[in-house]
Amino acid sequence: MYVHAAQAAESATWPGTILVLGVLALGVVLIVAVMATLHEFRKTRILAGQEEAMRQLVQRYEQLAANSLDAQQRVAADLAELRSRTNTIEQILRTVE
Template sequence: MSYTWPEVIFFLGVLILVTFLISIFTVGIFESRRSKRQADAAEELRELARRYEELARSTAETQERIAADLAELRNRTASIEQILRTVE
């Protein structure tokens, strides 16, 4: 079967168009996956930052509680020392 030049050019054009469309589709799929991975990574970073803030808040509250407990212990120690001085 013999093809004329216009038919060959038409088929080559169709082949190039199909190849172009397939490559655009493939690139679109890869970009979509990459965007999803980036969004997932950003979400993981937000979650990590939230957990860090929560831990920092908890640590600050614990430090404040320990400081208050230590101040109370110092007051008690001072009271005990004063009682011991008066007993001697």
């Protein structure tokens, strides 16, 4: 058993060691690249979700603003009608006196 270990140690040369270390370094670089790409993809997906949420919020705000404007216009029309009726009632009361 020791003889085989000695032979294996003698057969391991610098070029082989450099090749193994190079392959390991390449593997580490590829793993880091894949992890960085996945991280960027996740960030992009989260950002897209936030933008969509913002668009929906703006759309709801615009709808609320339009509804509020319609309500204000209706109230203004009702108020104008009430003023007109009040003026008419005042004129009738003045003529009765």
